[in-house]
Amino acid sequence: MGNKVFSLHSRPPPSTPGDLAAAVAMDRWTGVLHVPLSRGGPLFRVAASLLLSPAKTLAVPRVNAILFTGDRVRGTGDPAIERLSDAAHLAGVLAAKLPVETNAWVVDAACFAGSFAVYRELVPTVDGAGDPKGYDPTGLPAAAGVANILAHSIGEIQNRFLGFSAKDSAANQHPSESLSSYSPPRTIILGFSKGGVVVNQLVTELSRWASESMKNTVDISRPNPSHLTENLLVPTSNSDVLSSISEFHYVDVGLNCAGAYITEHAVIKRICDYVVHADKNLRFVLHGTPRQWSDPNRTWIRKEKDIMLQVLRDEAQRSERRLVSSEKIQNLFLEFSAKDLAVSQHSSASLSSYSPPRTIILGFSKGGVVVNQLVTELSRWASGSVKNTVHVLRPNPSHLTLNLLVPTSSSDVLSSISEFHYVDVGLNCAGAYITDHAVIKRIWIMLYMLVRTSALSFMVLQGSGLIRTAHGSGMRKT
Numbered sequence: 001m002g003n004k005v006f007s008l009h010s011r012p013p014p015s016t017p018g019d020l021a022a023a024v025a026m027d028r029w030t031g032v033l034h035v036p037l038s039r040g041g042p043l044f045r046v047a048a049s050l051l052l053s054p055a056k057t058l059a060v061p062r063v064n065a066i067l068f069t070g071d072r073v074r075g076t077g078d079p080a081i082e083r084l085s086d087a088a089h090l091a092g093v094l095a096a097k098l099p100v101e102t103n104a105w106v107v108d109a110a111c112f113a114g115s116f117a118v119y120r121e122l123v124p125t126v127d128g129a130g131d132p133k134g135y136d137p138t139g140l141p142a143a144a145g146v147a148n149i150l151a152h153s154i155g156e157i158q159n160r161f162l163g164f165s166a167k168d169s170a171a172n173q174h175p176s177e178s179l180s181s182y183s184p185p186r187t188i189i190l191g192f193s194k195g196g197v198v199v200n201q202l203v204t205e206l207s208r209w210a211s212e213s214m215k216n217t218v219d220i221s222r223p224n225p226s227h228l229t230e231n232l233l234v235p236t237s238n239s240d241v242l243s244s245i246s247e248f249h250y251v252d253v254g255l256n257c258a259g260a261y262i263t264e265h266a267v268i269k270r271i272c273d274y275v276v277h278a279d280k281n282l283r284f285v286l287h288g289t290p291r292q293w294s295d296p297n298r299t300w301i302r303k304e305k306d307i308m309l310q311v312l313r314d315e316a317q318r319s320e321r322r323l324v325s326s327e328k329i330q331n332l333f334l335e336f337s338a339k340d341l342a343v344s345q346h347s348s349a350s351l352s353s354y355s356p357p358r359t360i361i362l363g364f365s366k367g368g369v370v371v372n373q374l375v376t377e378l379s380r381w382a383s384g385s386v387k388n389t390v391h392v393l394r395p396n397p398s399h400l401t402l403n404l405l406v407p408t409s410s411s412d413v414l415s416s417i418s419e420f421h422y423v424d425v426g427l428n429c430a431g432a433y434i435t436d437h438a439v440i441k442r443i444w445i446m447l448y449m450l451v452r453t454s455a456l457s458f459m460v461l462q463g464s465g466l467i468r469t470a471h472g473s474g475m476r477k478t
Contacts, residue, residue, distance in 0.1 A: 027052050028095070029162070032088050035152035037121050037145050042110035046153050047087035049095035049104040057162060058154070060232045062101040063186045066146065067094055067251075069108050070193025072115045103185075103233075107149060117194045121145055123201045132197050132259040137208035142201040143238035150234035186246040187235065196253025200262050206242045207267040210274030213239075247283040254292035254301050261286075261304040265311050272315040275322040284312050286327040358418040359407065368425030372434055378414045379439040382446035419457045
């Protein structure tokens with residue numbers, strides 16, 4: 001696959017020859033490249049949106065935010081879904097959601113088993129489908145892998161596009177500052193869907209590393225001084241990666257087996273001891289949607305999430321709030337590629353957390369024509385809403401103070417429908433049922449992207465009982 005160009009701030013320029021295509025857009029370099037962990041190893045596809053200095057060298061950020069993606073979604077034919085699989089697009093979204101002085105990185109797995117992401121180089125315990133058999137911190141493979149991915153990426157960008165070395169950037173950025181006063185960038189780790197296995201591996205490695213570091217009484221809150229003259233832009237060793245982490249974000253993670261969240265109390269306890277000892281703060285944020293947390297076929301995901309959240313809260317008390325945890329429930333999957341990092345709490349009594357009543361539509365005999373009309377309208381409306389990336393699963397906020405009892409607009413009606421029932425329908429002409437595949441496909445795409453609070457059901461009843469039922473969840477199970 002060739003490299004792509006993506007820019008938030010200007011029109012994309014023509015692609016340049018070779019493996020690396022990039023764009024300088026105002027004060028950011030944005031592009032996609034492929035880098036190995038080691039010479040001859042499999043290539044990780046990395047998209048980046050990085051700060052530029054006035055001299056057009058890479059600027060030293062305050063934060064490096066690194067998002068690990070999940071399984072592939074390809075061939076849907078829907079541009080909005082394809083954007084979710086576009087690493088460069090996600091890097092731009094991530095950069096836009098974070099503070100200005102942040103470098104955003106989006107990392108795809110180096111290997112795939114069909115559509116399944118397999119992060120074996122970072123999480124050696126995964127099986128052939130990328131599902132973990134556990135998390136083993138021995139050798140700190142994920143932390144070392146992250147350091148190598150970032151270092152190789154910086155080298156590619158500096159040498160092949162900008163024409164500067166890392167030392168050139170360091171000199172341009174801090175000519176008057178001593179290295180002894182240098183404060184390294186913080187690192188925010190995010191895992192989306194299957195990418196959560198990398199987050200879990202890093203959490204496990206942080207727990208092991210911190211415990212051993214405290215025994216050796218070294219300053220675990222500072223980077224290795226020998227690395228400072230090499231690269232000020234990114235952490236360059238496994239210990240530098242782990243010591244720089246300030247936040248872990250689980251973004252709608254889920255697996256087809258156990259292991260989506262860390263549930264071992266001892267792992268979190270050692271991290272709590274570390275943040276107290278190092279006098280630093282560490283945040284865990286669990287973002288989720290009903291796609292994972294309310295999946296009736298994978299109930300262990302919610303159980304694991306609840307266990308981890310309770311352990312984090314217990315340890316937060318002991319750490320005097322140096323360890324911070326929160327959960328954020330989202331109904332919108334698409335720009336939850338919003339990878340929305342806001343960690344706001346919502347009051348159960350506030351209108352912003354209001355959950356509208358579901359709507360069940362039934363048509364008896366000729367009343368089925370109304371059901372068909374609503375199915376057709378839902379298909380058209382959902383397709384248009386998805387393209388516009390609006391929040392189609394929530395009622396119009398302006399209506400909430402008017403009426404909480406019933407939907408009060410056409411979009412509110414359509415977004416609230418959870419079931420269609422065809423009850424002994426029939427006509428003296430064609431048209432008793434929807435037979436246009438495209439109509440149903442557009443509804444499936446909406447379900448896949450926007451993740452409804454419950455699955456959408458179509459039920460056909462005839463004579464004395466139910467003769468067919470179909471449930472459309474449209475949700476990928478990883």
